[in-house]
Amino acid sequence: MGEGMSGDIPILSTKGISKSFGGLQALIDVSFEVYRGEVFGIIGPNGSGKTTLINCITGFIKIDSGTVYFKEKNITGWKAHKIAHEGIARTFQIMRPYYSLPAYKNLIIPLWSPRARKIGGWRGGGKHGDRDTVAVDILEEIGFERDSKVPYKIASTLPTGYQKRLELARCIAVRPEIIFCDEVFSGLSMSEIAGMLPLIEKMKSDGITLIMIEHRLRELFRVADRVMALNFGEKIAEGEPFVVIEDKRVKEAYLGTEEV
Template identity: 85%
Template sequence: MGKGMKDNVIISVKGISKTFGGLKALIDVSFDVHEGEIYGIIGPNGSGKTTLINCITGFIKPNAGQVFFQGRDITGLAPHKIAHIGIARTFQIMRPYYTLPAFKNLIIPLWSPRARKIGGWRGGGKHGDRDTVAVDILEEIGFERDSRVPYKLASTLPTGYQKRLELARCIALRPQIIFCDEVFSGLSMSEIASMLPLIEKLKMDGITLIMVEHRLRELFRVADRVMALNFGEKIAEGDYTEVIEDKRVKEAYLGSEEV
């Protein structure tokens, strides 16, 4: 357990396994995430990180194992039900609603039953209100309010903004947990540098973040605890220094790379 972390487990994954045909994508993966922490999941390509997220958020049904959210079994629930109870996710391949302007992208999560229940007038209310809330959220996440960026078509935004839009769409849902699937990939160093305070801020707001990453250096700057996957198996877990020092992690992933 991380230093000074409260002992309330918000999400608990027990023995998740998933096979695609003959391929074992996940083998008996278990871990607990505590409320308010940033939990990193690392591993080489094809180690099952995204499959793990898909299993937890309901996009794929696991063959075995269970997922508990605040003690409640949510294994195999439909994705929209899992999102409704407060588990949001971003997609590795960015999927904004291309034909809508950036701020209109947020109308969709803001319209969702969860946002309307929690946000009250901020989530629901009249047409104009929801637009204002959308621009507020975009500003929070680094879109300059007075520029034309929030009103541009989502398809014309640069990658950095599209990644932010993915996160904004999660925030609009007012979730308790956000699963971030490689939010740093494809970004320049300066773009990542501006993303990091954003991640810290979400943590300050009390949102638990589970981050799947390739970019270890950046992940280690924000993550409280890290888990390493290799060929669908959990090979290490703990403080990032412990994980880096782990022999199996070095072999699987870091052996050829200088960190």
Template identity: 75%
Template structure:
């Protein structure tokens, strides 16, 4: 693994009214790694992604992508640079068939510049590319699933569709907001090779997860958040041994405190 920093978050803070959602969170994302972000509910994980991708303005702090300051840029500019995200609550275009959902990212300036496909010819090149991407992400090419309306797809496929939307942009970084949540154990088992393949293709991933066991199978490093502050970071095994992490997740280990 190279240790070149692709994304750097420097002392980000965000307050919603009186609630301090993030305070002075900093971390570096190395090129090609999978970084897990974990923490109990309300610890600021999704806010962190929103701040990085420009969906929420930070109160203070900076975000650098390849040494370039991207703080405060609008979401579409950040996506144009190659920093893409999925949404925790899936946001497909419900009125369109699954494969047509990908036309929209393929139509973006970034996809047209870096995609390597010309797109939009008379034979519907973009449609073909859509089906290709969906197959890559686990939709069965010859089945009717890619042609179904997004509103009729089950959660597992919608999560994949979220990832597919990022892939259509030829991303450098994907920030995944709980892609495993709501999936069955077998569905996750089929997602994990997918994540590993994305990493092998050179995409850097940040994964917010509650499913720690599955996350630790793929993550190289883990950052732990609690009440908007970074508790610790490190390799998964070391992080889970940390007393503060155990306390954040399980409450105090020592029950005698309460007795």
């Protein structure tokens, strides 16, 4: 899909993002473009700067240099909540639900956000019950059985698979245009992943652009349209998944080089 759409305007594009922590260059001149409706993968070995890249784009850390455009709007240096308000949601690698609240009450927070209220039509005082219903609807869509006790359990007692789903549900609830998924498959069993893949497909068919950081390449490649590989903060390859993985530099990054 990606190549065919390259004539269009990208929904998200970055130009030359660099970031260093003290002496460590975490990102060096990273530029990429993502088009509407794509599933875009970001791969790379540990410490290659994938999560830092997400943090930079979503405003959780400041960029040293470079620019981020969202729908041709320059959002570089915006505060995290303003970027989220524009329609860029993200999950976190380390899941931390609002652990003292029941699972469905976790979604009240994103549903209360100005963006969800604007789009969802709750502006001007939705009733208390409304948001609860919407929350359970979203949870049902993401794989919590409505009639079971699961949506009403305290979030900290949920198993990992459900907590990962809750992270995604929290993103969907703000009605985003882009979701950054930071390792949603990690720590899940094969069957749990098998349950997650249709969700990814569903979000894609709903027109949400997905940018996925992933170590589980096999599962990623089943859904990704294009991938980008990072190594030591530099972009080393971009393109169709199976072309990228055959790239010499990507193989070196994952497997190491042979010393002569």
